[in-house]
Amino acid sequence: MSADESRRPVRITPCPDGPLLVRGPIEVVDADGRTVVPTRRTVALCRCGGTATPPWCDGTHKVNGFRTPE
Amino acid sequence: MTTQLPSPAPVTTGAQSPMPIPTPRGPLSDTLLRVLTWSADPGSLHASVADVLASPSGSWLEHDDVQLALTCMYELHYRGLTGVDDDWEWQPDVLGARAALEQAVEAELRERVAVPDLPEGSSAQQVAAALFALTSADGGPSMSRWIARRADRSQLEELLVHRSVYQLKEADPHTWSVPRLGGAPKVAMMEIQSDEYGAGDPERQHAALFATAMRGLGLDDTYGRYVDHVPAVTLAHPNAMSMFGLHRRLRGAIVGHLAAFEMTSSIPNRLYGNGMRRLGLGQDVTEYFDEHVEADAVHEQIAGRDLAGRLVEQDPALAGDVMWGAAACLALDGWWAQHVLDRWEAGETSLREPLR
Numbered sequence: 001m002s003a004d005e006s007r008r009p010v011r012i013t014p015c016p017d018g019p020l021l022v023r024g025p026i027e028v029v030d031a032d033g034r035t036v037v038p039t040r041r042t043v044a045l046c047r048c049g050g051t052a053t054p055p056w057c058d059g060t061h062k063v064n065g066f067r068t069p070e
Numbered sequence: 071m072t073t074q075l076p077s078p079a080p081v082t083t084g085a086q087s088p089m090p091i092p093t094p095r096g097p098l099s100d101t102l103l104r105v106l107t108w109s110a111d112p113g114s115l116h117a118s119v120a121d122v123l124a125s126p127s128g129s130w131l132e133h134d135d136v137q138l139a140l141t142c143m144y145e146l147h148y149r150g151l152t153g154v155d156d157d158w159e160w161q162p163d164v165l166g167a168r169a170a171l172e173q174a175v176e177a178e179l180r181e182r183v184a185v186p187d188l189p190e191g192s193s194a195q196q197v198a199a200a201l202f203a204l205t206s207a208d209g210g211p212s213m214s215r216w217i218a219r220r221a222d223r224s225q226l227e228e229l230l231v232h233r234s235v236y237q238l239k240e241a242d243p244h245t246w247s248v249p250r251l252g253g254a255p256k257v258a259m260m261e262i263q264s265d266e267y268g269a270g271d272p273e274r275q276h277a278a279l280f281a282t283a284m285r286g287l288g289l290d291d292t293y294g295r296y297v298d299h300v301p302a303v304t305l306a307h308p309n310a311m312s313m314f315g316l317h318r319r320l321r322g323a324i325v326g327h328l329a330a331f332e333m334t335s336s337i338p339n340r341l342y343g344n345g346m347r348r349l350g351l352g353q354d355v356t357e358y359f360d361e362h363v364e365a366d367a368v369h370e371q372i373a374g375r376d377l378a379g380r381l382v383e384q385d386p387a388l389a390g391d392v393m394w395g396a397a398a399c400l401a402l403d404g405w406w407a408q409h410v411l412d413r414w415e416a417g418e419t420s421l422r423e424p425l426r
Binding site for chain 2: 013015016017018019021039040041042043044052053056057058059060062063
């Protein structure tokens with residue numbers, strides 16, 4: 001990653017009826033203070049609450065009726 | 071005398087060797103394989119193709135001779151075939167024969183797979199919404215539910231054997247599209263493909279994870295090892311991907327295909343993983359499927375909006391082929407799953423010959 005790239009702010013895209021897509025260097029810390037290491041550069045954070053792989057999205061929003069406000 | 075250091079164990083990434091020459095399934099594939107190994111005149115291919123296409127057939131997609139011939143022709147563009155000179159890739163007789171077969175296959179696909187409802191507009195969001203609606207409405211047979219709840223170990227092996235035809239070169243057919251795209255869609259395609267190819271780690275390539283899963287089930291992960299075992303309906307899907315990927319004209323279809331593939335992956339792969347765990351298989355086997363649960367939940371968002379959506383924004387005329395490519399993905403997967411599940415319901419193998 002170039003110096004320029006690392007200075008760019010993390011970009012978060014709220015996907016309609018879906019997860020938060022996060023691009024950029026992030027650190028995720030769970031409720032017990034443990035770091036959850038992302039295994040890919042772009043990650044999808046669950047926001048329907050139904051995922052079996054928290055904090056990451058596993059596609060469950062497509063079958064549990066989750067809708068984001070228009 | 072220098073001490074010879076033991077060479078490190080090679081990283082197995084699956085799929086480096088050429089495809090073994092398969093067994094012909096009729097006069098066309100027989101002629102083709104003889105041409106490629108210098109025992110028949112390349113010109114003889116034209117008559118051979120004309121004969122096959124003039125014969126009555128219910129479906130070219132289920133025609134073993136045609137689909138195997140196409141598999142071999144496309145393979146010339148990937149890893150090649152054992153003992154076959156790489157120069158055959160651009161040999162005019164072979165390309166002409168392939169074009170004639172592709173015309174028949176594409177005509178059948180266009181007839182059997184209608185273009186779904188087009189997005190209401192050509193904004194990226196509208197295209198993504200139309201693709202998500204199409205893929206969530208898919209009522210195809212559920213292979214993943216069978217695997218999760220009912221499959222025995224031999225059926226898991228059969229599943230991986232069918233899938234190995236594509237998964238040992240996973241992502242490659244879509245990569246053909248990269249130089250045909252520009253701007254945002256190209257960046258989105260590369261963002262997905264980078265993940266598919268391990269994001270800098272050869273052992274994390276999805277094809278390599280799949281090879282590990284095959285070995286974990288006691289299968290041979292040699293590239294193309296099981297082509298002889300799978301029926302035409304299994305070959306037809308990777309063949310269609312190659313056709314979409316290798317034709318600039320069909321760039322909308324390969325993009326739509328990838329979007330549908332990613333959008334129908336996370337939840338089925340979780341069920342596949344559950345089926346493997348139910349039968350006591352370890353992480354070496356389940357890792358491939360578990361990885362796809364998370365990876366494809368990311369990929370489907372990128373593929374819907376940034377790839378397919380932005381492509382249609384750039385060129386609204388591609389909307390029809392994007393949606394058609396997505397529908398073709400669902401249809402091809404559905405026809406394959408129907409074949410396999412019908413055989414399993416009847417207590418038979420879904421393969422052309424049993425594995426053991």
